[in-house]
Amino acid sequence: MKGVLYYLSTCDTCKRIIRELELPQEITLQDIKSNPISESQLKELKTLAGSYEALFSKRARMYKERGLNNRNLSEKEYRDLLLEHYTFLKRPVLLVGEKIFIGNAKKTVAAARETLHP
Numbered sequence: 001m002k003g004v005l006y007y008l009s010t011c012d013t014c015k016r017i018i019r020e021l022e023l024p025q026e027i028t029l030q031d032i033k034s035n036p037i038s039e040s041q042l043k044e045l046k047t048l049a050g051s052y053e054a055l056f057s058k059r060a061r062m063y064k065e066r067g068l069n070n071r072n073l074s075e076k077e078y079r080d081l082l083l084e085h086y087t088f089l090k091r092p093v094l095l096v097g098e099k100i101f102i103g104n105a106k107k108t109v110a111a112a113r114e115t116l117h118p
Helices: 012-021 039-049 061-065 075-084 106-116
Strands: 003-007 027-031 093-096 099-102
Touching (some): 039 075, 039 099, 099 106
Parallel strands (some): 003 027
Antiparallel strands (some): 003 093, 093 099
16 A cells, blocks of 8 residues: 655644554655655645645645735645645645545544555
8 A cells, every 4th residue: 555645744733643543664754844745746636636725724824924815816826835835735645545635634534544554
């Protein structure tokens, strides 16, 4: 079961979820701060998520600081922002085969765990 977990090593929530998920060795960990997400990786995530907006964190400090919360962003703008700065990616994002799990909601983490440990 190959996969990738996009996370932030400085994020306590990400660290907790990594422990909770008991990730198999086949899952690659990618710290998006030291190893930013590539355009092709983002495109693959978007395909599985359905939109760039689904991957976008509206809780990011920069989202409010830049006044983006007062604008109606296009998919292209979401894409460009996600590529520009790691803080805009909703974290963590787990990719397992053709399944994607985005964010840290309890049910998302539970579903990811169920997929990893059926």
